[in-house]
Amino acid sequence: MPEEDKHCPYCNSKMEYMTESFVREELRITPAKVERIHYYQEKWQCPECRKDGDGIFAESRIPAALIPHSPASPSMTVYVAMEKIGMAVPYYRQEFLMNQLGFTLPRETMANWIIYTAENYFYLIYDRLHEELLKRDLVHADETTCQVLREKGRTAEQTSYMWLYATGNDGLTPIVLYDYQPSRKGSCAQKFLEVFHGMVQCDGYQGYNRLEDVILACCLAHARRKFFEAVPASQT
Template structure:
């Protein structure tokens, strides 16, 4: 009896061989994909997070980077001969100290010791020696008692039927019925939002300062302060946003424990909207239960202009806008592909290196145009960026068929092709930006804080946190000191006849020129 192999025909063997080769190719591609994912995960966990490209790395003749970076012919770098080293004490240190209050401590000799050891004559002051130190005064908790006098007329008390009583005016409290002061409420908010200190850690800090202040009380302060005084300002900030012609948007996750109809492990979202360049900065966070595209659609109702976004398709639901893509995301795909392929590191001939070089060329031009006017930037992009884009698009179509779609490199190429209309939209207006990093920088403080306080307890608390983040991040963008600005708001807003009237809030907005200098950073 012939064995099974001998009974197969040549054609069947060829088919079997082709099938095995196909399986081998698929398994090799799958193995390569897993290796890429493993190396990328290791790099994200242990490696540097910077995406900067070293100037000596990935040089391509196409962009003449070597010629641009090299020292021009005939020009010799200036040489300096150093004969000794010493610590530089003037300049920056004195400039830094000039911004601080100064307390001077003077040391003198006792009168009986001001005698010359040689001739017993009197010593006189010849000069002084000075040493500077920086001292830290830790925060302290103190009680402020507001006492106002009540006045009456003695003549009316003796002879009149009624005695008029006059009470001295006193500022309205920021939170009636509580011990919260404007400074205490501002301190709790800034500790959580600016310094990412959860309320339970603040509770411990207050205990060390000699006062027991529970985290529940601080949470009540934050919710009341946000709802009563900050949310009306958020409405004015939103109005300011919708009047602009260019905006940025982004979103990130948030866990809310007690959300009706959802489990404690379910994911909610915080959406971010902010202004672009050239206008008074405003940053607004918006808490929502889901990541649905109806949320940016509803929030941006009435806005007509350019919206910088990432690749999330939910933004397509926003009507009457032109979506502008993010080249930082496109560049990051190639950077990840290089980091996941050690053999490609430093090799400018790899496909990933070529894709990264195209992106670098665009960013290099944007750095040159940083101080240009919108009109100059628009013209320069048409003359210099457009040819790079056209060459890059041809290159993308050529590489698509040569690359495994599921590999990191294949995903990088597919990202640029799929987002092409949005990635090239920046050519339409000189006010537009090459990336959406402006919104990513604004949402980063929330992401960092989330790693410390982890979650919000209720939707009401999530909305309040969003309001506090909005005001503080807008204040920082406008060069304000967060604590001093919040303290000023909590002192002034309770004194307004109608704090809900948006017209009366304009002098208190983060971009207002009427804010006192004490609210501004030194």
């Protein structure tokens, strides 16, 4: 309340605060902001040693770059990955949106950032999760088709497969891993679960029979379909 309104309109005495009441709620949004951060490294030299012709130098420490010789920061790379993977925004649309924010970021550059961080950072986490998954008692497995463009030695029309492995509801932290393979051979699952000796729940695909020293459990969702297919449509 403005200061001039805090006086009584009848006697001009200053009013005392009593309480407040909720009136309404509104939502506001702050658009994304891009910042250019410049790093400078200080260099120092000993003046006394310089008199004797010795070059004794010291340099200040600077934060390591996420990607060498690149302007990519962790926050920028995460933003691009979240838009591409989490929100399904193609790189070409992100490139357009980046232009709206006032700078140019080619789609090829964004793709290279994701590839580099995956190979140099995320694969380490993936391998560690793989080790933990193999220690569990139950693993769910399935595979689905996908196509890859410009894959070396293969055409874009060839069918590839994404194998999926997930831990069961054992009370521990759930793990879900994707494993790309160019085929649906049972050897793909055999290699991924090579040291696993628990229960594997999957569909009736014969490729899983190549798994050794495991218990194969039928997928109840697949079995349920057959019961519904056996019931005449007029009775459903």
